[in-house]
Amino acid sequence: MVTVTLGKTGITVNKNGFGALPIQRISKEDAACLLRKAYDNGINFFDTARAYSDSEEKVGYAFKGIRDQLYISTKTGASDAEGFWNDLHTSLKNLQTDYVDILQFHNPAFCPRPGDESGLYDAILKAKEQGKVRHIGITNHRLHVAKEAIESGLYETMQFPFCYLATEKDIEIVEACKKQNMGFIAMKALSGGLITNSAAAYAFEAQYDNVLPIWGVQKEKELDEFLSYIDNPPAMTDEMAAYIEKEKKELAGSFCRGCGYCMPTCPAHINIADCARMSLLLRRSPSAGHLTPEGQAMMAKIDDCLHCGACMKKCPYGLNTPELLAENYKDYKEVLAGKPL
Known part of the structure; x- marks a missing residue:
């Protein structure tokens, strides 16, 4: 089994993380079956967020009674301290737990710092002192915010888009995290569904020993693919590398990653x-x-x-x-x- 340690957090987990955004679209029981099957077969890191409607509730329901045997990360999109505490209390209730392994600021447009106007970092630091948050993380899609967060030394993990369509600037973020002993969680490892060869996606991520990819899973057949990689991890062969180069040429340029940060506020209701x-x-x-x-x-x-x-x-x-x-x-x-x- 291939494992990855998330930097200074000391959290060591299977190289496959479970992204719990897609379970919003399935029933509570179906979600619980997927989550428990993932756990029973070796996956022990589960990532969710307050913004993912009922995802937290489904994660909490699935892991009631075995909470201390796995790691859960969630996110807050709060813009001030009051919103932060409301989010944290809701997350703890939904997850049926008294602590979160990693609480991440969810794609902020700036890097929260101690003493700033938002009060966010001061609040999360207090939550950590209280034992409600064990590690402080941040997610982002913006290179400049990601770089600032890494250089600040304030964060233990970074969650950032990273797949085989990555640019050199994206790879620099991964390398900077490793240098700073900061855990790197790779979101969009399948580029929002544009990457259809999960073996190639895994082989790319496997080249970086500090990277934990979280795979968005909604169907059992999708989960089965990633579970199969626990015992038989795909390797980066010459054939695989050639395939990836072909893919990069086809998908090069400006394309929508499907991140959804422009939604749901479109006044014309365009998806x-x-x-x-x-x-x-x-x-x-x-x-x-x-x-x-x-x-x-x-x-x-x-x-x-x-x-x-x-x-x-x-x-x-x-x-x-x-x-x-x-x-x-x-x-x-x-x-x-x-x-x-």
């Missing part, structure tokens, strides 16, 4: 996370599932775009989202007309 990457989804998965009447209605909302710029301001990757939506809708209509992309 940006799906619509802005529809061209790639059509190329990389069976198109029939995207061409249903529901899918067509979803894409048609792009015509209602107000070009208000709200999505662009929130995009951590600096994408021209309205332009990207228009390009994807154009491709979508081509496929509807029977023309190949």
Whole structure:
């Protein structure tokens, strides 16, 4: 079994982490079955967030009675100390526990520090002193915030997008965390579903001994893939490396990662996370599932775009989202007309 230690936290877990965002979409019992199967087969790190609707409740329900045998990380998107304490108390109640192994600030636009106006870091430090939080982490999609958090020495873990489409700047974040003995948790290891070869995704992550990938799991067959890698971890062969290079060329440039940080505030109610990457989804998965009447209605909302710029301001990757939506809708209509992309 391959393990990874999250820097100075000393937390050592299986190289496969369980990302509990997708279990929002399934029933409580189905989620509990997935979570317990993951735990029973060697996965012992589970990542959730206050923002993931009922995900925390499902994690708490699944692990009642065995809480001390695994690690749970969650996140707060609070903007001030009062919101932080409200989130923490809710998380502890939902998770049916009196402590969180890692509490992370959820994609803040700045790096919380002691004594700043938000009061966030002072609050989380107090929570740690009280034993309600064991380790302090931060998640981000912004390179400058990630770098500032690493250099500050205030955080024990960093959660950041990292997959085989990573740029040199992304890899520098991973290496900087290792140098600072800061745990690195890799989100978006499948790039929001654009990466369909989980073995290649795992082999890439396996090259970095300080990286813990968390795989978003919703279906048992998805979980089974990652469980199979516990005893038979995929290695980076020449063939695998060539495949990844081909993928990087195909997906190079500006594309939506499906992170969802531009939502749900679109005034035209456009499902940006799906619509802005529809061209790639059509190329990389069976198109029939995207061409249903529901899918067509979803894409048609792009015509209602107000070009208000709200999505662009929130995009951590600096994408021209309205332009990207228009390009994807154009491709979508081509496929509807029977023309190949």
